[in-house]
Amino acid sequence: MHRGKGMKFVGDSRVKASNRMPNKPKDYSEYPGKTEAFWPDFLLKEWMVGSVFLIGYLILTVAHPSPLERPADPTDTGYIPLPDWYFLFLYQLLKYSFASGDYNVIGAIVMPGLAVAALLLMPWLDKGPERRPSKRPIPTAIMLLVVASMFYLTWESVVNHDWEASKAQGQITPKDLGLVPDIEIDENSEGYQIFQSQQTCVACHGGDLTGVGSNPMLLGNELTAEEVEEVIRNGRGAMPGGQFSGTDEELKTLAEFIASLKEE
Amino acid sequence: MLNKLYDWVDERLDITPIWRDIADHEVPEHVNPAHHFSAFVYCFGGLTFFITVIQILSGMFLTMYYVPDVENAWKSVYYLQNEVAFGEIVRGMHHWGASLVIVMMFLHTLRVFFTGSYKKPRELNWIVGVLIFCVMLGLGFTGYLLPWDMKALFATKVGLEIAGSVPFIGELIKILLAGDATIIGAQTLTRFFAIHVFFLPAALFALLAVHFIMIRRQGISGPL
Numbered sequence: 001m002h003r004g005k006g007m008k009f010v011g012d013s014r015v016k017a018s019n020r021m022p023n024k025p026k027d028y029s030e031y032p033g034k035t036e037a038f039w040p041d042f043l044l045k046e047w048m049v050g051s052v053f054l055i056g057y058l059i060l061t062v063a064h065p066s067p068l069e070r071p072a073d074p075t076d077t078g079y080i081p082l083p084d085w086y087f088l089f090l091y092q093l094l095k096y097s098f099a100s101g102d103y104n105v106i107g108a109i110v111m112p113g114l115a116v117a118a119l120l121l122m123p124w125l126d127k128g129p130e131r132r133p134s135k136r137p138i139p140t141a142i143m144l145l146v147v148a149s150m151f152y153l154t155w156e157s158v159v160n161h162d163w164e165a166s167k168a169q170g171q172i173t174p175k176d177l178g179l180v181p182d183i184e185i186d187e188n189s190e191g192y193q194i195f196q197s198q199q200t201c202v203a204c205h206g207g208d209l210t211g212v213g214s215n216p217m218l219l220g221n222e223l224t225a226e227e228v229e230e231v232i233r234n235g236r237g238a239m240p241g242g243q244f245s246g247t248d249e250e251l252k253t254l255a256e257f258i259a260s261l262k263e264e
Numbered sequence: 265m266l267n268k269l270y271d272w273v274d275e276r277l278d279i280t281p282i283w284r285d286i287a288d289h290e291v292p293e294h295v296n297p298a299h300h301f302s303a304f305v306y307c308f309g310g311l312t313f314f315i316t317v318i319q320i321l322s323g324m325f326l327t328m329y330y331v332p333d334v335e336n337a338w339k340s341v342y343y344l345q346n347e348v349a350f351g352e353i354v355r356g357m358h359h360w361g362a363s364l365v366i367v368m369m370f371l372h373t374l375r376v377f378f379t380g381s382y383k384k385p386r387e388l389n390w391i392v393g394v395l396i397f398c399v400m401l402g403l404g405f406t407g408y409l410l411p412w413d414m415k416a417l418f419a420t421k422v423g424l425e426i427a428g429s430v431p432f433i434g435e436l437i438k439i440l441l442a443g444d445a446t447i448i449g450a451q452t453l454t455r456f457f458a459i460h461v462f463f464l465p466a467a468l469f470a471l472l473a474v475h476f477i478m479i480r481r482q483g484i485s486g487p488l
Binding site for chain 2: 014015034035036037038039041042045046049050053054057058060061062064065066067068069070071072073074076079080081082083084085086087091094104105108109116119120122123124126127128129130131132133136139140143147169170172176177
């Protein structure tokens with residue numbers, strides 16, 4: 001070898017030292033004592049760091065099973081979309097008036113585009129030889145500002161999102177799993193006719209009574225006719241009351257019909 | 265026996281310098297957390313690679329069950345998650361790894377930025393690093409669609425609309441990714457699958473190789 005005070009380092013494929021190349025570590029032999037070989041000393045330390053990291057990673061995996069929502073249904077227009085968490089700051093950016101609507105292209109393309117371009121060209125935007133952050137205040141300040149805004153936008157996005165509604169709209173239903181109970185519906189019954197005539201019933205529970213989206217399936221319900229009547233009048237959970245537009249008599253018939261949708 | 269085998273190969277290919285280069289290179293004190301605890305910031309790049317390896321392995325196992333088809337994609341993921349032995353763990357590692365790799369890569373980027381390590385002569389490696397960052401975000405975006413559940417579909421819809429808003433070529437990019445100008449469906453899923461499993465990993469491997477070769481050529485940047 002050409003370097004190293006006559007010491008022989010077999011494994012040093014670095015470009016030869018010359019005055020043309022600054023910011024290059026000194027020759028290995030210039031570090032007394034504390035430099036160590038990659039194999040096996042340093043690799044062992046890397047493995048220890050890796051093991052600690054892996055334990056945390058596995059605990060996270062076991063403690064929080066990865067989420068899965070119900071199968072994609074392009075016809076469900078009411079769904080509130082949400083990107084993966086690391087895109088939330090961009091998602092939030094698109095909500096501000098200077099970056100949405102007519103100016104959408106600013107938030108969606110221009111600003112992220114400029115950021116990536118600036119990052120790519122960083123070595124030429126900050127050409128000085130100084131490496132310490134304190135010796136190059138402008139790049140340091142800009143980067144800190146960018147990171148702070150990313151954190152702020154992500155935070156804003158998280159606190160402004162309705163997580164409960166988000167969770168409810170994605171719930172897997174028995175229908176998604178092919179678990180629709182085998183119940184025969186008497187389509188000539190008066191109750192069925194009343195159900196089909198009520199727009200609000202059909203909109204959420206579906207013409208086939210298996211529920212639309214995350215709204216519950218009526219087949220195989222566990223309510224009595226009185227309870228069904230009570231739910232239709234006063235609502236329950238996400239369902240509002242007072243939606244039924246027929247007479248009390250019809251309501252009773254409908255309730256009895258729904259209560260009859262049980263497995264043998 | 266092993267020695268003989270090694271000698272037999274070495275005699276023909278002279279492999280000693282190749283692996284001695286990896287094994288023997290010395291690690292300077294300022295990046296070694298055993299000497300300065302604050303040097304743990306130099307671990308972020310290695311941890312990013314560690315998670316990338318886990319992503320590749322878990323991804324390979326996921327494709328044993330996953331079916332890239334609108335009828336069966338969700339069912340296959342549900343089956344994998346709930347019926348297959350350790351399926352929940354494999355999918356969980358891939359899911360959480362996707363987030364962790366972004367976190368670690370972000371920290372690695374900040375470390376390189378704040379230590380000024382991108383400066384001459386390491387400009388090219390910085391550029392390759394930024395490209396790796398973009399490829400990783402692309403992997404995250406395309407992988408998000410694959411379970412074909414509600415959040416996947418609608419997040420992709422928004423993402424494709426953003427791609428479509430690029431001036432002049434937006435519509436072309438959108439059609440290239442989605443397979444259709446208006447529909448996000450069977451074509452989109454198979455394209456995202458191909459991009460996620462073949463195109464982007466191929467780009468990633470090439471970039472990682474270049475990234476590592478350049479580190480070995482230039483050595484790690486010196487102390488501040």
